[in-house]
Amino acid sequence: MSSDIIETLRGGLIVSCQAYPGEPMRDPETMARIARAAVIGGARAVRLQGPDDIAAARDLEVPVIGIWKDGGDPVVITPTLDHAIAVAESGASIVALDGTRRARPDGRTLAATIAELTARIDVLVMADCGSLDDALAAEDAGAHLLGTTLAGYTGERPRTDSVDLELIELIVARSDRPVVAEGRVHSPADAAAALLAGAHAVCAGTAITHPTTITGWFVEALDHASSDGGATWRS
Numbered sequence: 001m002s003s004d005i006i007e008t009l010r011g012g013l014i015v016s017c018q019a020y021p022g023e024p025m026r027d028p029e030t031m032a033r034i035a036r037a038a039v040i041g042g043a044r045a046v047r048l049q050g051p052d053d054i055a056a057a058r059d060l061e062v063p064v065i066g067i068w069k070d071g072g073d074p075v076v077i078t079p080t081l082d083h084a085i086a087v088a089e090s091g092a093s094i095v096a097l098d099g100t101r102r103a104r105p106d107g108r109t110l111a112a113t114i115a116e117l118t119a120r121i122d123v124l125v126m127a128d129c130g131s132l133d134d135a136l137a138a139e140d141a142g143a144h145l146l147g148t149t150l151a152g153y154t155g156e157r158p159r160t161d162s163v164d165l166e167l168i169e170l171i172v173a174r175s176d177r178p179v180v181a182e183g184r185v186h187s188p189a190d191a192a193a194a195l196l197a198g199a200h201a202v203c204a205g206t207a208i209t210h211p212t213t214i215t216g217w218f219v220e221a222l223d224h225a226s227s228d229g230g231a232t233w234r235s
């Protein structure tokens, strides 16, 4: 079953559907509808945040990658075993969690977290990594999928404008685990480039499901056009 899910994702798009605290779309039913719209568009899986959003999307016919962002920096993505269990029990087929080498708030190692989670529940684990060293450690810790989600957010990799293609290549060269390209996949061209760099699947969030940011991109382009007649835009 687990390997079937991984195979389903091969070459496909995962759409991350998240609204942040205080935002107008922060509502499980809204997120479930956006997820359904993404599936109609061809998403092979969706990534959802929080037990309520995950539960609201239970009837989707594609796998859900679940996370629970909680607590303060630095480890916030499904930071503890209890968060991971709650995500799995809400209906996620894949639990994504912080896959960095940083200390976790419950004191467990990544390996212990994955071992205890998978001993209790039949679920896959995706490690959200910020570097090659994270990815190799996460593979050793038992993660089934390696994500580049945290590249550019932990200080180990530069925050590239679009997805970190170099990191994808580095991980693919050293690991047999499927790599999910995630983080700043901002266009169809970025997604295709990530696949060509060796990713097993590509996850896009903001560029598809975060209208406030997307609107900001358009507004910024218009502001540049108004202020310098388009010189910045063309350069």
Ligand SMILES: CC(=O)N[C@H](C=O)[C@@H](O)[C@H](O)[C@H](O)COP(=O)(O)O
Pocket (backbone or CB within 6 Å): 016, 018, 067, 077, 149, 150, 153, 182, 183, 184, 185, 186, 203, 204, 205, 206, 207
């Ligand atoms: C760094 C972090 O906390 N990333 C989060 C992880 O779930 C989300 O805020 C991102 O939207 C998601 O990874 C998709 O990436 P992008 O929105 O760049 O396509």
